[in-house]
Amino acid sequence: MVLLLNAHFLNRKEYNIAVEKHASNLFGYVFSFLRNSEDSQDIVQDVFEKLWKNKKKVEFEKCKAWMFRTGHNTLINFTKRKQRTVYNTDKIPEETKTDNSFENQEIIDLALSLLPPLQRSIILLRDLEGYSYDEIGEILEISDSQVKVYLYRARKKIKKQLGDLTLIQ
16 A cells, blocks of 8 residues: 655635636647547536546646646547547548638648547647647656657647648648
8 A cells, every 4th residue: 555645635615726727728639639528617617527536636736737738538438439429531521621711820720630539639729729848748647758659649630630631732
């Protein structure tokens, strides 16, 4: 049995502080992943509920990483459930290719949606939320060198997808 000395777990006040402090960033991360406000709010609320249930196990100093890791895991599970009910394709739909009215953000969102969930999460956490490699590694429970490799691969895939789009127009 490992005894944690000087570990400080969440009380009600600290839980409220953590929720208030990280709610908007967590929602932004989840929304960037799903592009659906209602589903994003549900997932964020689920994370808050899990944090409350685990408040005796989560250290206050580490609650941000815990919340984002839990949010990431919840996103992965949600995405898997949704993919079982909706046909998913790994290529850009034909109607998108001929529609020149897409704005840049819509094209980037589409390219992001085609990435595997872990790569998408790393891109969003690094480029949208501004987290360091170490922070992303802690959130996703992978090493910072793995973060760098996945980030490189994700950016390479996005460049290829965006390059393919410019060839179509």
